[in-house]
Amino acid sequence: MIQTQVREQGLDIAALQDKYAEKSPMQILEFALGQFENIAISFSGAEDVVLIDMATKIRNDIKVFTIDTGRLHRETYQFLETVREKYDLEIEVLFPDTAKVEALVKEKGMFSFYQDGHKECCAIRKVDSLRRKLANVDAWITGQRKDQSPDTRASIPVIQADAAFSTQENSLVKFNPLANWSSAQVWKYIRFNKVPFNELHQKGFVSIGCEPCTMAVLPGQHEREGRWWWENSADKECGFHSMNSVKPN
Numbered sequence: 001m002i003q004t005q006v007r008e009q010g011l012d013i014a015a016l017q018d019k020y021a022e023k024s025p026m027q028i029l030e031f032a033l034g035q036f037e038n039i040a041i042s043f044s045g046a047e048d049v050v051l052i053d054m055a056t057k058i059r060n061d062i063k064v065f066t067i068d069t070g071r072l073h074r075e076t077y078q079f080l081e082t083v084r085e086k087y088d089l090e091i092e093v094l095f096p097d098t099a100k101v102e103a104l105v106k107e108k109g110m111f112s113f114y115q116d117g118h119k120e121c122c123a124i125r126k127v128d129s130l131r132r133k134l135a136n137v138d139a140w141i142t143g144q145r146k147d148q149s150p151d152t153r154a155s156i157p158v159i160q161a162d163a164a165f166s167t168q169e170n171s172l173v174k175f176n177p178l179a180n181w182s183s184a185q186v187w188k189y190i191r192f193n194k195v196p197f198n199e200l201h202q203k204g205f206v207s208i209g210c211e212p213c214t215m216a217v218l219p220g221q222h223e224r225e226g227r228w229w230w231e232n233s234a235d236k237e238c239g240f241h242s243m244n245s246v247k248p249n
Contacts, residue, residue: 020159047186142176
C-alpha cells in the first residue's frame with residue numbers, strides 16, 4: 001500500500017532504488033532536496049552532521065530536527081549548539097510528552113529499561129516525538145549506514161518508502177544517503193571538511209544515545225555494542241528505524 005501511495009505521487013521507489021543505489025551521498029541529497037520542499041534531516045550524531053554539511057552546499061534553507069529525551073550527555077548538548085552556530089541553523093528540538101514520562105517514572109522508576117528492555121522508554125522519550133514530527137513532512141533524511149548493524153541495517157536502501165511512519169494521510173519517503181559508506185569514510189569527510197563532532201568520540205564512544213544507555217567501546221568491538229549493552233545484539237534499534245527489524249516473508 002505504501003509503495004503504491006508513493007508511486008501515485010509520481011515516485012516509483014523501486015526504480016529510484018535501482019537508479020541511486022550506487023550514487024554518491026551528495027547526488028542522493030541533491031535529488032532529495034530538489035524533489036521535496038517539505039523535507040527534514042534527523043540530527044543526532046556524526047553521520048547526521050556530515051549530511052548537514054553536504055546539504056548546506058545544496059540549499060541554504062534546509063530543515064533540521066533533533067530529539068531531546070531529557071537524558072542526553074552534556075557533551076551532546078554542547079555538540080548540538082556548536083552545529084547550530086557553525087551552520088547558522090534553526091534546529092528544531094523536540095521533547096517527549098511530559099505526562100507520559102512522569103507516568104513511566106512514577107510506575108517503574110528511572111531505570112526500568114535495565115530490567116524491561118529499552119523499547120518502552122524509547123517509545124515514550126524518542127519515538128512519539130519522531131512520529132509527531134514526521135506527520136508534518138513529506139520526506140526525511142537519516143544517517144543510517146549498512147555497516148552500523150549487521151542484524152538490522154545491512155540491507156537498507158538509499159531511498160525507501162517509510163512503512164513504519166507513513167499513514168493513510170501522509171505517504172513518507174525516507175532517504176539514507178550514507179547507507180553505503182563505512183565509518184572510515186564518515187570520519188575522513190569530517191576531518192577533511194573540518195566538520196564538528198561530539199567530544200564523546202574522543203573518549204571511546206562511537207554510537208551515542210542517551211547517557212544511561214550508552215557506553216564507550218573497546219578496540220575491536222562493534223560500534224553498536226556500546227548501545228543497550230545489556231540486550232541482545234539483534235534488537236538494537238530504538239524505534240526510529242523499526243522497519244529494519246521486520247524480517248521479509
